[in-house]
Amino acid sequence: MSKTIAVNAGSSTLKFKLFDMPSEKVVAEGTIERIGEEMGHAKIKFGDGQKHEDEKPFKDHGAAVQYLLDQLIDLKIVQNYDEITAVGHRVVAGGEFFKDSAIINDDVIKKIDELSEYAPLHDPAELVGIKAFRKVLPNAFAVAVFDTSFHVNMPKKNALYSVPYEWYEKYGARKYGAHGTSHRYVAGRAAEMLGKPLKDLKLITMHIGAGASITAIKDGQSYDTSMGFSPLAGITMATRSGDVDPSLVAFMQEKLGVSSQKMISILNHDSGIKGLSGISPDMRDILAAANKGNKLAQLTIDIYVNRIVRYVGAYIAEMGGADAIVFTAGVGENSAPIRKMVTDQLSYFGIKIDQDKNQCHGVERDLSAADAKIKTLLIPTNEELMIVRDIERLRKQA
Ligand SMILES: Nc1ncnc2c1ncn2[C@@H]1O[C@H](COP(=O)(O)OP(=O)(O)O)[C@@H](O)[C@H]1O
Numbered sequence: 001m002s003k004t005i006a007v008n009a010g011s012s013t014l015k016f017k018l019f020d021m022p023s024e025k026v027v028a029e030g031t032i033e034r035i036g037e038e039m040g041h042a043k044i045k046f047g048d049g050q051k052h053e054d055e056k057p058f059k060d061h062g063a064a065v066q067y068l069l070d071q072l073i074d075l076k077i078v079q080n081y082d083e084i085t086a087v088g089h090r091v092v093a094g095g096e097f098f099k100d101s102a103i104i105n106d107d108v109i110k111k112i113d114e115l116s117e118y119a120p121l122h123d124p125a126e127l128v129g130i131k132a133f134r135k136v137l138p139n140a141f142a143v144a145v146f147d148t149s150f151h152v153n154m155p156k157k158n159a160l161y162s163v164p165y166e167w168y169e170k171y172g173a174r175k176y177g178a179h180g181t182s183h184r185y186v187a188g189r190a191a192e193m194l195g196k197p198l199k200d201l202k203l204i205t206m207h208i209g210a211g212a213s214i215t216a217i218k219d220g221q222s223y224d225t226s227m228g229f230s231p232l233a234g235i236t237m238a239t240r241s242g243d244v245d246p247s248l249v250a251f252m253q254e255k256l257g258v259s260s261q262k263m264i265s266i267l268n269h270d271s272g273i274k275g276l277s278g279i280s281p282d283m284r285d286i287l288a289a290a291n292k293g294n295k296l297a298q299l300t301i302d303i304y305v306n307r308i309v310r311y312v313g314a315y316i317a318e319m320g321g322a323d324a325i326v327f328t329a330g331v332g333e334n335s336a337p338i339r340k341m342v343t344d345q346l347s348y349f350g351i352k353i354d355q356d357k358n359q360c361h362g363v364e365r366d367l368s369a370a371d372a373k374i375k376t377l378l379i380p381t382n383e384e385l386m387i388v389r390d391i392e393r394l395r396k397q398a
């Protein structure tokens with residue numbers, strides 16, 4: 001039996017799933033969290049319910065990938081790397097070039113490298129993973145699955161900025177969005193849960209993790225999304241600001257006497273939940289601090305919830321209604337209080353959850369109250385499964 005590994009590098013995490021193929025049975029999976037922070041955490045599940053955990057710093061994604069490769073052998077998850085015959089990598093920015101997943105070769109690597117400026121927090125880290133796996137698995141069938149592919153055909157009226165049109169023609173200045181693999185997966189699951197074809201549904205999928213984006217899905221396709229030219233735009237994130245007035249950026253750049261590159265770095269790394277609260281980029285810490293009466297933590301939560309509500313409201317208007325909203329990713333899957341705050345504020349639209357059903361995390365569940373007009377679904381994302389399915393699809397075509 002051959003094995004396929006899906007590698008998913010997020011801004012603060014490295015996740016993997018190892019599948020037995022063709023059964024798609026997950027034989028090992030793990031997450032390395034809090035990469036780049038003072039203390040990191042690794043969790044690997046494998047075998048018959050065996051678990052391995054480590055509390056140690058991972059200075060960057062390179063360290064995390066090396067750790068993962070070492071553990072595959074040390075924990076005897078595989079005897080030999082050759083057992084893994086296919087590998088899929090999540091890549092955030094594929095620009096307009098990658099309209100679909102792609103078989104990795106030197107040209108594809110070069111192109112991803114070129115596109116890195118569109119997603120500086122992600123693509124370089126993902127390239128580290130691609131190259132490290134290529135070294136130990138030189139013969140594996142390797143595929144890159146792009147976050148942006150799902151959004152690439154969104155209507156131009158939603159993708160373009162109100163700036164000189166030639167910026168788009170000459171430089172590709174448009175909204176690319178991200179998390180497409182996740183939005184695509186949860187939309188498909190939502191259609192199954194609702195028992196209707198995806199193309200007949202209007203959905204709003206809220207991928208709220210360390211990075212976060214909200215997507216309006218209509219006719220089975222991405223119709224609009226909150227991330228922009230890069231994953232810096234949209235709602236408040238762990239360390240990313242989300243939308244800000246560009247004039248403020250220029251103003252602050254002058255006040256702080258920093259370069260535009262430094263300014264973008266501050267907006268990417270030192271803003272969002274972390275910058276507002278001064279406590280932590282992690283919503284768990286902010287909720288705990290707010291519970292103890294920390295006012296800035298409470299304000300951070302209020303801003304965070306407001307941005308989500310703002311986009312959901314906008315997308316209901318843009319699509320002329322919605323059948324369901326979907327919570328997914330780290331915060332969406334695990335935080336009942338955030339789900340409650342968001343849905344409470346959306347009650348005007350007939351969004352209403354059952355508070356008992358909401359007391360759960362990480363399970364697929366319809367959270368809607370009996371009299372809700374728009375359904376609220378909780379759907380744990382599974383980008384890795386989508387990656388594995390894309391690998392199989394491309395393998396058949398190859
Ligand atoms: N129980 C929880 N309550 C609130 N937030 C949580 C909880 N569990 C995880 N999170 C949040 O999820 C984030 C990670 O989301 P995830 O989607 O896994 O990350 P990434 O964006 O790196 O893929 C963490 O930064 C943390 O803020």
Ligand SMILES: CC(=O)OP(=O)(O)O
Binds near residue numbers: 092147178179210
């Ligand atoms: C694009 C993006 O923000 O990804 P992540 O949420 O994994 O950081």
Ligand SMILES: [Mg+2]
Binds near residue numbers: 010011209329
């Ligand atoms: Mg992620």
